[in-house]
Amino acid sequence: MSNASYELKAEARTQVGKGSARELRRNGLIPAVIYGDKKDPVSIALSRKDVTKKIHDGGFMTTLVTIEVDGKKHSVLPKDYQLDPVRDFLMHVDFLRVSKNTQVTVEIPVHFENEEKSPGLKRGGVLNVVRHTVECHCPANAIPDAITIDLTGLELGAGIHISHVTLPEGVEPTITDRDFTIATIASPAGLKSDDNAAGGDDDADESAEGDSEE
Numbered sequence: 452m453s454n455a456s457y458e459l460k461a462e463a464r465t466q467v468g469k470g471s472a473r474e475l476r477r478n479g480l481i482p483a484v485i486y487g488d489k490k491d492p493v494s495i496a497l498s499r500k501d502v503t504k505k506i507h508d509g510g511f512m513t514t515l516v517t518i519e520v521d522g523k524k525h526s527v528l529p530k531d532y533q534l535d536p537v538r539d540f541l542m543h544v545d546f547l548r549v550s551k552n553t554q555v556t557v558e559i560p561v562h563f564e565n566e567e568k569s570p571g572l573k574r575g576g577v578l579n580v581v582r583h584t585v586e587c588h589c590p591a592n593a594i595p596d597a598i599t600i601d602l603t604g605l606e607l608g609a610g611i612h613i614s615h616v617t618l619p620e621g622v623e624p625t626i627t628d629r630d631f632t633i634a635t636i637a638s639p640a641g642l643k644s645d646d647n648a649a650g651g652d653d654d655a656d657e658s659a660e661g662d663s664e665e
Contacts, residue, residue: 456515459501463520464494472543481541485518485525488548495520503541506532513557513594518546528555528591549591556625558584561633562597571607571636578602579637585613589622600633607638 464471464482472482481499486492495518505511511529518525527546535542549555561583566572585598598618600611612630624631 456517457505458517458519459497459505461495461497461518461520464496467494476542481543483544483546485520485527485546485548488550488553490548493520493525497544499541502532502544506541510596513559513596515549515592515594516546526550528594547591551590551592553591554588555591555594556586556588557594559587559589559595559622560584560597562599563602563634564599565601565603568603569605569636571605571609571638572602574607575639576607577637577639579635580633581635582631582633585633586625587618587622588625589619593619593621595619595622602636605636607636609636611635 461483462480464475467482475482475496476499479499480496481502483495483497483502484492485495497518505514511532514529516527516529518527525546526549528549529544530547531545533542533544534540547553547555561580563578563580566578569576572578587595589595595618598616600616605611610632611634612632613624613626614630616633618624
């Protein structure tokens, strides 16, 4: 469970609009807004260098931030950011206010462990990842760093579904109407028995379904 957080210092923005935003960017800042929790939005300016570094560090969209504005601290979660489509530098960030009761919807990355303990992979099978992230509802102050899947004992043709994953308390997938596939152990050509081929076809169908769900 992620307990990571960090702080950023911001300036309050009294002027908004394209002209003001361009002026901020010329000075190494970016416009941003804090909203939600039934309070008025707060327009702010942040260091583009500091925020860009946090994005490149990873986990930006799932890590709580404390933003200090004129001596007042806001606990927030990044909800969106925009990049310049041509030069690819940071243009704007939206932050959502959070409290201990705030529920958020986030994409949680999927990690795999113990690949060396999977008989199917040892025989030359391929880990076919259908979903690199799983969208979940969870408390804003208890967002998991990742969903970790243990590959120990998995054979060729095995399918890993959301029902095989033990999620932390309070974390629920947004898809609840089916047991969707996260990954499969695909059989390599030349090793498929008739049974594995049939199982592989089922998994391929399910993989295609998983891709279409996204």
